[in-house]
Amino acid sequence: MQEIISASGISKKFEAAQALKDISFEVNESEIFGFIGPDGAGKTTLFRIITTLLLPDEGEIKVLGLDAIKGFLELRKNIGYMPGRFSLYQDLTVEENLNFYATVFGTTVKENYDLISDIYSHIEPFRKRIAGKLSGGMKQKLALSCALIHKPKLLVLDEPTTGVDAVSRSEFWDMLKKLKQHNITILVSTPYLDEAMRCNRVALIQNGKILSIDNPQKIREGFSRKLFSAKAPEKHKLINALREYPGTLSAYPFGDSVHITFHNDEFDDSLYEHLKKVGIEKTTITESEASIEDRFLELMKKGTTG
Template sequence: MSITINHISKSYKNVEALKDISFDVKAGELFGLIGPDGAGKTTLFRILTTLLIADTGNATVSNFDVVKDYKKIRNSVGYMPGKFSLYQDLTVEENLNFFATIFGTTIQENYHLIKDIYIQIEPFKNRRAGKLSGGMKQKLALCCALIHKPEVLFLDEPTTGVDPVSRKEFWDMLKRLQQTGITILVSTPYMDEAALCDRIAFIQNGAILEIDTPKAIVNHFSKTLYNISADNMYQLMESLRFYKHTFSVYPFGEYVHYSDNRMNMNPDELNDYLQSKGLKEITIEVMRPTIEDTFMALAK
């Protein structure tokens, strides 16, 4: 295993950030830690990258203990924190040279690792990092995290606040990096990105809800899911929330995703109920659940 986490717990005063967390990440795996803000993702990353010490439990990265072997871990991993943390007064090229020098290497030595990313920011190599766009900052941070050829790459919410095109490009880059043998642990609040991982762990309020492949997790959704629309979204939500057979209901774009407490719901009965509440243009369709639907069900 590239990463092992055994019964890790961490609290800040009265807040339990992590509650008895345990899981493994295989060598060469692209593993996703999926959960909303405040779920505990960043705290776990800081423990694994030796920036925090857990209250209880232990963990290893590349067979190095995160407490006893912290210096070895810092030399063998790449870490891209959620907040842009490079030197904003230095240029793109100066930042990259600085990090290469710290790790006793050069840009040329590991250029093959960052080439696909660096050629996109090279036209701005003389621009100060603080003046880059969000997507360009993200690419520069990834280059700096890779310049010493790490065995394990930690990416804490790397695409938060980045435009959709840059998000797609970033995940394409991660897939290519994985092919070089690097183990990647990435956290994200975006459920659509979960489907791009080999395995995912759902985390909520510091606890792991489930760990499996994206496909297997979706298959665990045990209820029939319905896509419902009507002429008044707010009234539709309120009516479904107070329906006596409702198990879950939440907005999903132009629709509402609904599941029922009963094993065999009659859509016509639900339609009649919604009409009695004054709703019109009602559509009720069975749909295949998504990863987000599964997370919502587990969190409930």
């Protein structure tokens, strides 16, 4: 398998803040590789380095076999890039946007239509509409079509699903999956941890550092404890009560329940009694599978406590 990106020891500093610290990773051919992390983790900076828009302070980076620093002009021909804000001309129509990007990359819409047809067909009925008047989901599809129009070997998508509703998001991931058939490697970033499961491999990133790189299932399995999930109507009380219980290692809200770990990975009836004492009558506690978010939390805590 060919390496599409190999980066080692990438660091980048801005005036005040260290954006990236010693980042190393590899991306293989035809995989969907996700950078998952909160805002300000350094995702955009890293993507700009990969797309040759920024120079790293330190480290080496090879993209598509080319040095991203020296070979940037050659490299730019083979990358499809979709920046955080959908880079569309708001005053041009859908069709004009697509045609423009096609000519800029020295191709035509016709030539690569089969590649984008799946995506573009959704918005084609509106090809005469001004891009500024499209909904978020449609803008996203158009921006993706534009990024794909020159049949790039590497597609770099910076937070493509931010600000887009859940339906469009889900569709978007379906589309990315289909693109894999065309031998396109996809690098994607997102702050939404639940989207990690849609990637082949992910890197969890926080404060400019990579916490973990693996396939999402393995990352979940990396959770080092037995995880339990507790439910009761009085959530706030429940969290506090669980934290007071001596056997508890951690308790934190998670969706409609509270996730708990125990010092010895198990609990007994004394927990129910403890909860009853503070007035929480109905509690159901079940063993639960850790999610990416649980693992992310665990890794973050480890990082902060050394």
